Amino acid sequence: MTTQAQKQDGMIHGEQVDGPMEDYINRDFYEEWQQCEGVKVIRDFAFEDLRTLELGPWARKGGRGAVINIPNDVLKNDAHVIEISSGGKSEPERHLYEETVYVLSGRGASKVWYEGQEPETFEWQAGSMFAIPLNAWYQHFNTGNQPARYIGVTTLPSLLRFFKDREFIFNNPCKFPARFGGEAEYFAKAKRYNRRVWETNFIPNAPDLGLFAYSERGAGGINAVLEMAGNSTRPAISEFPVGTYKKAHKHGPGAHLVILSGTGFSLLWTKEDMSDLRKCEWREGGMVIVPNDDCIHQHFNSGPTRARYLAFHPGHMGMRKPKHGGNLSNVSKKKGGWQIEYEDQNPLVNEIFEAELAKHGAQSRMHEYLKKET
Numbered sequence: 001m002t003t004q005a006q007k008q009d010g011m012i013h014g015e016q017v018d019g020p021m022e023d024y025i026n027r028d029f030y031e032e033w034q035q036c037e038g039v040k041v042i043r044d045f046a047f048e049d050l051r052t053l054e055l056g057p058w059a060r061k062g063g064r065g066a067v068i069n070i071p072n073d074v075l076k077n078d079a080h081v082i083e084i085s086s087g088g089k090s091e092p093e094r095h096l097y098e099e100t101v102y103v104l105s106g107r108g109a110s111k112v113w114y115e116g117q118e119p120e121t122f123e124w125q126a127g128s129m130f131a132i133p134l135n136a137w138y139q140h141f142n143t144g145n146q147p148a149r150y151i152g153v154t155t156l157p158s159l160l161r162f163f164k165d166r167e168f169i170f171n172n173p174c175k176f177p178a179r180f181g182g183e184a185e186y187f188a189k190a191k192r193y194n195r196r197v198w199e200t201n202f203i204p205n206a207p208d209l210g211l212f213a214y215s216e217r218g219a220g221g222i223n224a225v226l227e228m229a230g231n232s233t234r235p236a237i238s239e240f241p242v243g244t245y246k247k248a249h250k251h252g253p254g255a256h257l258v259i260l261s262g263t264g265f266s267l268l269w270t271k272e273d274m275s276d277l278r279k280c281e282w283r284e285g286g287m288v289i290v291p292n293d294d295c296i297h298q299h300f301n302s303g304p305t306r307a308r309y310l311a312f313h314p315g316h317m318g319m320r321k322p323k324h325g326g327n328l329s330n331v332s333k334k335k336g337g338w339q340i341e342y343e344d345q346n347p348l349v350n351e352i353f354e355a356e357l358a359k360h361g362a363q364s365r366m367h368e369y370l371k372k373e374t
């Protein structure tokens with residue numbers, strides 16, 4: 001059955017049930033959206049450089065693009081990599097899912113508004129980060145003479161699979177004035193509170209954002225959490241010194257780690273003996289996604305400079321945080337948590353690290369931290 005919305009624009013579809021209810025319940029509305037968009041879908045979780053990733057046509061977004069969605073039915077979030085051609089622009093759109101953007105290359109401007117409000121406009125460039133307020137209309141413009149490329153990490157998969165209706169997600173008049181009241185300079189304010197938390201809707205240059213001591217994950221790291229546009233999803237930025245690596249840990253799937261600076265690699269595995277180990281090398285512009293619940297992962301700075309990454313987390317989707325300070329991924333396995341302390345890790349981990357450092361002529365500083373732990 002064709003709905004009024006389908007008749008009007010041929011792109012946004014409402015849903016009516018023609019067959020058995022069981023068919024409707026079992027349909028994967030997110031997969032259907034991908035097919036409906038006709039967009040290239042990439043099913044992997046490690047990328048050396050998103051800036052050179054091969055994209056397909058995505059005219060509605062202003063040029064080319066791809067959806068990154070690993071083969072995991074429980075993944076709450078996904079990533080849209082978009083390239084707007086020079087002088088190009090996206091079609092205005094709004095949606096009932098959260099999207100946070102990091103600009104990988106180029107420059108441009110965006111217009112954001114709720115129906116009946118004066119649009120707020122702001123400019124961005126490589127390194128900028130911003131969040132689209134929930135269900136606000138927005139349009140991106142490339143104002144430079146080179147293609148502009150960004151990654152937007154979204155909560156679309158979980159929302160679409162929950163509501164099972166594209167019309168509800170993409171053509172819903174609901175406004176969220178507590179998140180975005182149309183105030184001037186909405187995309188200019190930034191304030192820090194509660195030690196490591198930045199409350200901001202726009203970051204001009206995330207690779208330079210001030211970070212603060214974060215000892216829980218080991219090896220002299222610094223970190224900040226970002227509260228943007230009143231979203232439930234809260235990205236974080238972490239940086240670790242030359243010659244160091246983080247402690248291995250696990251948590252739920254869906255963390256998208258975009259590398260803002262430095263050179264290194266991540267190890268991902270699920271088996272106790274690490275026989276299914278995957279080593280993912282990265283540099284500025286790279287990305288690693290934590291693909292499932294059982295994935296233990298560990299990040300290594302093997303280059304000659306500090307390394308910084310932006311972690312887009314999938315959020316709690318309305319669930320209250322668990323006990324233990326909110327995050328078992330910071331708690332040692334010995335205390336019932338999901339983190340492997342340095343002294344408990346497989347010796348293979350340090351061997352791989354030393355071999356990688358030798359390739360880049362960098363020196364390990366881990367002896368300081370390994371010693372402290374024992």
Ligand SMILES: [Fe+2]
Binds near residue numbers: 251255290297
């Ligand atoms: Fe992690």
